[in-house]
Amino acid sequence: MAAQVNGSTNGVANGATCSHDTLPKELVDEMQAIFGKHPGYRTTHAKGLLVEGTFTPTEQAQELSIAPHFRNASTPVVARFSVGGGIPHIPDTDDNATPKGVAIRFKIDDETHTDLVAHSFNGFATRTGEDFLAFLQLLRAVKIAQFLLEKAKAGGGDYSKELENFKKAGVAFQAFLATHPSAAEFVNSPKPNPFNYGTTTYWQPNTHVLTNKDGKVINVRYRLDPADGEHLYPNDPEQLKKLGPSYLEDDLQQRFPDKPIVFTIQAHIADPTDVLDDATIPYKSTTFVPVGRLEFNKVSEDNAAKQQQIAFSPTPNRGGIEGIAPSGDPLIQIRKGVYWISADERRHEKQVE
Numbered sequence: 001m002a003a004q005v006n007g008s009t010n011g012v013a014n015g016a017t018c019s020h021d022t023l024p025k026e027l028v029d030e031m032q033a034i035f036g037k038h039p040g041y042r043t044t045h046a047k048g049l050l051v052e053g054t055f056t057p058t059e060q061a062q063e064l065s066i067a068p069h070f071r072n073a074s075t076p077v078v079a080r081f082s083v084g085g086g087i088p089h090i091p092d093t094d095d096n097a098t099p100k101g102v103a104i105r106f107k108i109d110d111e112t113h114t115d116l117v118a119h120s121f122n123g124f125a126t127r128t129g130e131d132f133l134a135f136l137q138l139l140r141a142v143k144i145a146q147f148l149l150e151k152a153k154a155g156g157g158d159y160s161k162e163l164e165n166f167k168k169a170g171v172a173f174q175a176f177l178a179t180h181p182s183a184a185e186f187v188n189s190p191k192p193n194p195f196n197y198g199t200t201t202y203w204q205p206n207t208h209v210l211t212n213k214d215g216k217v218i219n220v221r222y223r224l225d226p227a228d229g230e231h232l233y234p235n236d237p238e239q240l241k242k243l244g245p246s247y248l249e250d251d252l253q254q255r256f257p258d259k260p261i262v263f264t265i266q267a268h269i270a271d272p273t274d275v276l277d278d279a280t281i282p283y284k285s286t287t288f289v290p291v292g293r294l295e296f297n298k299v300s301e302d303n304a305a306k307q308q309q310i311a312f313s314p315t316p317n318r319g320g321i322e323g324i325a326p327s328g329d330p331l332i333q334i335r336k337g338v339y340w341i342s343a344d345e346r347r348h349e350k351q352v353e
Contacts, residue, residue: 023129023334024129024338025337027136034136038088040352043345044342047085047089047092049080049303049307050310051081051256051296051298052296052297052299053076054294055069055106055292055293057070057072057292060290068108079102081100081248084098084100092243093245100119101119104116104117104312105310114324115314115315116265119205120202123280124279125183127279131180134176135176135183145162148162192232192233192235194230195231195233196252196261197248197251198226198263199226202224202263204221204223206327206331207219207276208327219276220268221267221268222267222291223266224265225263227262227264252299256297256298260295260296261296261297263293263294264292264293265292265293265294266289267289270285271283278329279331308346309347311339311342
């Protein structure tokens with residue numbers, strides 16, 4: 001199993017409450033307890049590569065928002081493709097390396113940018129940060145109990161106590177999944193492996209609020225449709241073994257500039273009945289508006305150092321951008337706090353692996 005589990009059971013699924021102010025740090029600590037602490041790397045989506053390119057808006061984009069990247073002829077972008085989990089060298093086809101992710105920065109000028117953070121799962125595991133912390137705690141309890149059971153079995157002695165603890169941890173985790181269907185879907189959903197980073201669809205799970213020149217406000221989430229179509233490897237273990245452990249990054253290193261990766265960004269417009277503040281519930285609306293063409297054609301130079309410094313954010317407005325704002329989804333500010341803590345840590349650390 002790829003996850004690296006801290007053997008300490010302190011604070012695991014003990015029902016302890018946390019304040020909203022301390023929640024982002026508790027989430028970071030819990031994820032690092034599951035994946036291990038890897039100095040200089042992101043807490044999650046630790047394995048990835050920075051690329052660069054251009055965003056070109058459509059005419060329809062200007063009708064939705066006065067944001068500069070929707071009005072300018074084009075906008076330079078830097079993005080980070082990544083695999084899931086917090087292990088820097090996890091094989092790309094490992095189930096723990098899902099969902100795949102992409103974080104995109106639209107660089108308006110040296111001081112102004114807006115970010116879009118998306119992944120290959122349509123939704124999120126939980127509605128709130130508190131529920132996500134409980135999910136992580138219960139997951140780690142299962143992994144610890146499994147580790148101790150395997151250790152006891154290897155020792156050759158009686159392992160009935162460890163087996164009982166493992167069963168109890170599993171029952172508690174399954175009980176959580178039973179009352180949180182989005183978490184159950186996240187755990188049990190297929191773990192697709194795309195031909196490359198440009199052959200899978202990405203969804204931005206949190207609602208953004210756009211305002212146009214007439215003051216009209218609309219709520220949107222974004223979907224990134226690959227221009228080359230969606231192409232995934234069959235879930236065949238023998239075939240997946242033939243792929244390199246970093247086949248997705250290897251492709252990025254080799255394909256540019258001759259074979260750019262291209263997406264159409266679709267703004268998914270919420271209907272009046274859509275739930276705006278719950279990332280676990282996809283919009284029911286069938287209204288999509290293409291807002292632009294996203295083309296990546298270069299791997300960033302000095303990649304590892306730049307990855308340590310750049311910090312993408314689930315809040316879309318930075319430096320006074322008008323026409324785009326975060327919604328009231330409670331996950332947005334929690335995720336922002338997690339990203340900030342993770343960035344602050346790695347910027348002061350030296351990568352040793």
